[in-house]
Amino acid sequence: xxxxxxxxxxxxxxxxxxxxxxxxxxxxxxxxxxxxxxxxxxxxxxxxxxxxxxxxxxxxxxxxxxxxxxxxxxxxxxxxxxxxxxxxxxxxxxxxxxxxxxxxxxxxxxxxxxxxxxxxxxxxxxxxxxxxxxxxxxxxxxxxxxxxxxxxxxxxxxxxxxxxxxxxxxxxxxxxxxxxxxxxxxxxxxxxxxxxxxxxxxxxxxxxxxxxxxxxxxxxxxxxxxxxxxxxxxxxxxxxxxxxxxxxxxxxxxxxxxxxxxxxxxxxxxxxxxxxxxxxxxxxxxxxxxxxx
Amino acid sequence: xxxxxxxxxxxxxxxxxxxxxxxxxxxxxxxxxxxxxxxxxxxxxxxxxxxxxxxxxxxxxxxxxxxxxxxxxxxxxxxxxxxxxxxxxxxxxxxxxxxxxxxxxxxxxxxxxxxxxxxxxxxxxxxxxxxxxxxxxxxxxxxxxxxxxxxxxxxxxxxxxxxxxxxxxxxxxxxxxxxxxxxxxxxxxxxxxxxxxxxxxxxxxxxxxxxxxxxxxxxxxxxxxxxxxxxxxxxxxxxxxxxxxxxxxxxxxxxxxxxxxxxxxxxxxxxxxxxxxxxxxxxxx
Numbered sequence: 030x031x032x033x034x035x036x037x038x039x040x041x042x043x044x045x046x047x048x049x050x051x052x053x054x055x056x057x058x059x060x061x062x063x064x065x066x067x068x069x070x071x072x073x074x075x076x077x078x079x080x081x082x083x084x085x086x087x088x089x090x091x092x093x094x095x096x097x098x099x100x101x102x103x104x105x106x107x108x109x110x111x112x113x114x115x116x117x118x119x120x121x122x123x124x125x126x127x128x129x130x131x132x133x134x135x136x137x138x139x140x141x142x143x144x145x146x147x148x149x150x151x152x153x154x155x156x157x158x159x160x161x162x163x164x165x166x167x168x169x170x171x172x173x174x175x176x177x178x179x180x181x182x183x184x185x186x187x188x189x190x191x192x193x194x195x196x197x198x199x200x201x202x203x204x205x206x207x208x209x210x211x212x213x214x215x216x217x218x219x220x221x222x223x224x225x226x227x228x229x230x231x232x233x234x235x236x237x238x239x240x241x242x243x244x245x246x247x248x249x250x251x252x253x254x255x256x257x258x259x260x261x262x263x264x265x266x267x268x269x270x271x272x273x274x275x276x277x278x279x280x281x282x283x284x285x286x287x288x289x290x291x292x293x294x295x296x297x298x299x300x301x302x303x304x305x306x307x308x309x310x311x312x313x314x315x316x317x318x319x320x321x322x
Numbered sequence: 323x324x325x326x327x328x329x330x331x332x333x334x335x336x337x338x339x340x341x342x343x344x345x346x347x348x349x350x351x352x353x354x355x356x357x358x359x360x361x362x363x364x365x366x367x368x369x370x371x372x373x374x375x376x377x378x379x380x381x382x383x384x385x386x387x388x389x390x391x392x393x394x395x396x397x398x399x400x401x402x403x404x405x406x407x408x409x410x411x412x413x414x415x416x417x418x419x420x421x422x423x424x425x426x427x428x429x430x431x432x433x434x435x436x437x438x439x440x441x442x443x444x445x446x447x448x449x450x451x452x453x454x455x456x457x458x459x460x461x462x463x464x465x466x467x468x469x470x471x472x473x474x475x476x477x478x479x480x481x482x483x484x485x486x487x488x489x490x491x492x493x494x495x496x497x498x499x500x501x502x503x504x505x506x507x508x509x510x511x512x513x514x515x516x517x518x519x520x521x522x523x524x525x526x527x528x529x530x531x532x533x534x535x536x537x538x539x540x541x542x543x544x545x546x547x548x549x550x551x552x553x554x555x556x557x558x559x560x561x562x563x564x565x566x567x568x569x570x571x572x573x574x575x576x577x578x579x580x581x582x583x584x585x586x587x588x589x590x591x592x593x594x595x596x597x598x599x600x601x602x603x604x605x606x607x
Binding site: 127155158 | 480
């Protein structure tokens with residue numbers, strides 16, 4: 030039996046979410062810092078068990094959307110519901126959202142071990158003046174080998190390398206068995222080979238744990254290889270279904286062109302440029318999946 | 323012996339409470355928070371000294387000055403907490419603002435008092451360097467406050483650890499970080515209120531900073547770091563008080579602080595030595 034087999038209570042809880050049409054519902058969302066509009070009229074629904082890739086330029090509002098989902102910011106208009114709850118209610122439940130921050134860092138010399146650090150992910154779920162349940166602690170123990178840090182469990186957290194630290198942060202985010210995992214630029218600073226291994230690792234975790242994932246990145250190649258749908262965010266939102274059986278590289282090229290048409294310029298390369306505007310076989314696919322209004 | 327007992331009770335209680343908070347104060351980079359809050363006590367005392375000019379009947383009592391210190395410390399802790407919450411103002415800037423304003427107000431009030439009365443206000447030197455007379459009742463009250471501080475930290479340890487490690491991650495994990503933020507500020511303010519009487523407003527920060535700074539040099543485990551911090555704090559308080567009672571011209575505050583500083587130097591030298599020993603096999607290769 031897999032270490033990650035769900036208990037009956039876990040399955041019941043999960044089924045109550047998966048039976049819902051959408052885990053995340055965002056309706057007519059607006060957000061502005063003072064007079065500066067950051068997000069405008071965003072409508073987005075994320076079905077349970079799917080992966081949404083969220084791409085866009087720096088300053089396009091990706092991290093702002095994540096902070097809104099985490100209840101750190103208040104929308105200036107519209108609504109966000111996660112499992113039927115407001116973001117603050119969802120976050121305070123402690124077992125609905127997991128979050129991997131961009132460029133995770135740890136304070137120098139904070140004297141806790143990797144195991145203690147991962148257990149910090151349970152604090153909200155357990156609640157004040159209570160001890161962690163044996164079930165949750167056992168789950169954390171099962172996560173450590175799963176993410177490849179079992180042999181580091183007693184090491185001080187500040188002694189880990191960048192890659193090990195990222196795995197520890199993922200274990201912490203997964204500790205409360207969240208339904209929704211928010212990954213904010215998780216492949217930044219990782220080389221191409223490392224990115225591919227990370228993507229495979231996340232895809233495996235998603236299958237094992239029944240996660241719904243929001244994968245935020247400005248790296249279209251990374252996003253396109255894991256996502257069921259891709260949303261392009263640059264103040265407004267355009268999103269697409271990723272066609273079945275389409276190689277990741279072709280999806281990458283398809284959306285790269287689409288992004289450039291939106292005026293978004295990242296590190297990607299559009300391979301069917303002005304010289305051959307209609308020559309690429311993906312042209313018809315691009316039209317079929319044109320941005321929805 | 324009776325005269326040494328109350329300061330020992332108050333000093334040891336204070337050392338344990340400050341040492342328990344010390345690891346968290348350092349991790350949040352609040353080393354100067356104690357300085358800001360304790361100096362605001364000076365501003366509170368200054369306000370009381372000006373009131374004493376209006377109500378001469380209280381100008382020879384120590385307690386009104388202490389009440390002014392308590393109110394100013396708690397108010398400043400909440401004010402700094404409010405300004406630093408959500409990054410409105412950096413903590414060092416917020417602390418600096420209150421520290422200089424309180425010092426200026428306290429010195430101004432003292433000079434006005436001296437100008438009018440031709441003598442220093444009551445508790446002037448005591449407030450600076452911790453030369454309050456500590457009676458048994460005060461010592462028991464101080465011990466109760468310090469026990470409450472340690473108890474709160476013990477009962478909410480996982481929330482406090484999560485918050486001090488990374489407030490944003492703690493928020494994302496469902497911790498009520500606003501509550502923990504103000505709670506920690508209050509706990510620090512309470513220890514400072516007790517500490518002003520033992521070590522003085524100028525030096526009380528040492529009890530909040532030096533034990534934790536020394537302990538993290540000796541251990542990278544949380545429990546053992548807190549235990550080391552408490553032992554270091556206790557050794558500093560007891561050592562300083564014994565020096566004070568051995569040579570009574572040595573004030574309590576400076577004696578305690580200098581013992582703590584000596585402990586820090588020893589811990590630093592030990593950590594360097596231990597690191598060199600750990601590295602030596604690799605070097606020999």
